[in-house]
Amino acid sequence: MTKEQIILNFDPSQPGLADATVFGLPFSAEQSEIIVIPVPWEVTVSYGAGASDGPEAILDASFQVDLNHQDFPELWKLGIYYAEIPETWKNNSNKYKALAQPIIEALEDGLDVSKIPTLQSDLEVINKVCRDLHTEVKEAVLHWMNQGKKVVLLGGDHSTPLGYYEALASKHDNFGILHLDAHMDLRIAYEGFTYSHASIMYNALQLPQISKIVQVGIRDFCEQEVEVVQQSQGRVVVHTDSDMKKETFEGKTWQHQCNQIIDQLPQKVCISFDIDGMYPWYCPNTGTPVPGGFSFEQATYLFNKLAESGKEIIGFDLVEVAPGENDDWDGNVGARMLFHMCGVLAKNNGLKVGEKIVF
Numbered sequence: 001m002t003k004e005q006i007i008l009n010f011d012p013s014q015p016g017l018a019d020a021t022v023f024g025l026p027f028s029a030e031q032s033e034i035i036v037i038p039v040p041w042e043v044t045v046s047y048g049a050g051a052s053d054g055p056e057a058i059l060d061a062s063f064q065v066d067l068n069h070q071d072f073p074e075l076w077k078l079g080i081y082y083a084e085i086p087e088t089w090k091n092n093s094n095k096y097k098a099l100a101q102p103i104i105e106a107l108e109d110g111l112d113v114s115k116i117p118t119l120q121s122d123l124e125v126i127n128k129v130c131r132d133l134h135t136e137v138k139e140a141v142l143h144w145m146n147q148g149k150k151v152v153l154l155g156g157d158h159s160t161p162l163g164y165y166e167a168l169a170s171k172h173d174n175f176g177i178l179h180l181d182a183h184m185d186l187r188i189a190y191e192g193f194t195y196s197h198a199s200i201m202y203n204a205l206q207l208p209q210i211s212k213i214v215q216v217g218i219r220d221f222c223e224q225e226v227e228v229v230q231q232s233q234g235r236v237v238v239h240t241d242s243d244m245k246k247e248t249f250e251g252k253t254w255q256h257q258c259n260q261i262i263d264q265l266p267q268k269v270c271i272s273f274d275i276d277g278m279y280p281w282y283c284p285n286t287g288t289p290v291p292g293g294f295s296f297e298q299a300t301y302l303f304n305k306l307a308e309s310g311k312e313i314i315g316f317d318l319v320e321v322a323p324g325e326n327d328d329w330d331g332n333v334g335a336r337m338l339f340h341m342c343g344v345l346a347k348n349n350g351l352k353v354g355e356k357i358v359f
Contacts, residue, residue, distance in 0.1 A: 003031045007077050016063035022082035023339060024063045032079030033351060034342050035144040035151045039137055039160040040090040043097045043130060044193040046104055047288045050322030051157040051197075052093045057323035057331030058154060058338060065335050071304065072343030074354030080342055085140065089133065093156075096129050100193070107191055123192050130159065130195035137163030138170075145171065150345055154338065155319030157197040157287065158185055158274050162204065168270055168315055169209035175268035175314055176212035177204060178261070178306065180277040180299060182290040184218055184238070186225040197287075197320075200272075202228060205235065214264050216302070217241050217277040219292045237264050241292045254298055258305045269306065271316035271341065273299070275334060283330045285322040296333070300340050307348040316341050 001009070006026050016024015022036055029035065038055030045051065059082055067076040103119050103126075113119045137153070141164050144151045153164040158181075168175060179185075179201060186205075190196035195203065204210050205228075212235060219241040229236045244257060275282070280289040282296055307313060318341060321334035347353045 003027065003079070006031070012067040012076055016065075018063070022059055022062045022080055023065055023067065023076065023335075025076060025080055027079035027081060029081045029083065032081035033150055034078060034080045034346065035083050035149045036080060036154050036338070037083045037137070037140055037144070037151060037164075038085060038154045039133075039156040041093045041133060041155070041160050042157040042197070042287075043093055043100055043126060044159060044191070044196040045097060045157060045287060046191060046196075046198070049097075049287065050285055051155060051287055051320050052090065052097075053323050054156060054319070054321035054330075054334065055154045057328070058321055058334040061328050061331035061335040062338070064332070065339055068357070069339060069343055070357045071340070072347060072353035073357055074352060075339070075343045075346060078346055078351055078353070083140070083144070086136070089136075092129060092133070096126050100126055104191055113192055127194045130193070134163035134166065134195065138167045141167035142170065150315070150349060152315060152342065152345065153317040155317060158200045158272075158319045159195050159197040160319060161272060161317040162195065162200060164315070164317055165204050165207060165210065165270065169207045172268050172314055173209055174211050174266060175209060175270055176214065176266040177201070177210060177270050177272050178265060179213055179215045179272045180217050180294075181215065181272075181274040182217060182219050182241075182276045182293060183274070183288065184215060184221045184225040184229070185274075186228040186236070187222065188224060188228070201236075205232070211235065211266050212237065212264070214261055215239060216261060217244075217294050220288075220290045241294075245292070254301065255305075258302045261302065262306055262309050262311065265306075265311060268312045268314050270314055271303065271306075273316065273318050273337070273341070274320045275318070275337070276320055282333050283321055285324045285330050286320050287322055296337070299337070303341060303344040307344045311348075313345050313348040316345060
């Protein structure tokens with residue numbers, strides 16, 4: 001059937017089709033405007049584990065998401081497709097995460113890994129494997145971009161989008177990152193791992209095409225990260241949770257804060273959303289939760305404002321969702337945020353998503 005025939009015969013009010021793609025949608029990759037690339041990876045996890053299971057948890061929960069989104073009621077008609085990826089990604093994540101744990105434990109015991117040949121050798125292997133993953137992710141992203149698709153990345157831990165940023169950098173010579181997170185992620189080779197989840201924004205800064213990183217919700221950082229910000233000559237702008245809350249306590253509105261954040265971004269923007277930027281009760285099983293944060297609605301409001309601002313959203317990643325053992329709450333929150341962010345991307349890029357439903 002053609003895409004038009006599928007739309008005519010599909011009932012979006014019914015539960016998602018079990019044999020369909022993400023959100024229970026009946027479209028093939030070729031028929032879909034948006035491609036979601038899952039990257040189930042968390043090799044360098046140093047605290048809570050589970051982010052590598054995030055993409056699958058979000059996929060499973062997505063079948064229960066009502067498609068009649070208030071802001072983007074016709075989004076589903078565009079088609080969102082959950083891409084097939086190499087089995088080696090998840091297998092290697094499990095394999096090399098186990099290899100990384102003795103290195104992390106040695107560091108926690110105050111040992112110098114460089115003086116322990118077996119651990120130093122394992123560290124070098126892990127860094128190479130992580131680099132290989134980023135190259136493969138870049139190739140996968142470009143495969144779909146070159147077919148005219150809008151491509152988004154679904155992690156995994158926050159190390160996973162580096163290859164995605166490299167793909168964007170091959171298409172755009174100047175763009176910024178709107179980074180929502182509890183952490184700066186500006187550590188240099190954290191725990192010896194060049195591609196640590198805690199180093200993603202430092203690694204992103206090595207791409208000259210990324211002209212600005214605007215961080216929102218930050219509430220945990222180290223001295224080294226502060227130095228990186230101070231030496232960036234304005235390339236990294238930080239809005240800590242403490243500073244933003246102080247402003248709201250003294251009368252500044254979220255609308256005004258969002259306008260300020262958006263004004264600081266260049267014309268082209270990629271969104272990087274670590275789910276731990278929100279209040280911890282939204283995704284309590286995320287790897288490194290920190291008290292404080294912003295609400296689901298504050299995040300979606302900011303994204304909507306960005307979509308309407310005249311800036312160009314060129315992509316986004318959503319990372320660090322980790323499922324709970326006894327419930328699907330984290331996956332449900334992640335699935336709904338993914339759906340909203342797809343709507344924001346589509347609307348900003350001139351795709352038909354329908355008029356907002358007003359009651």
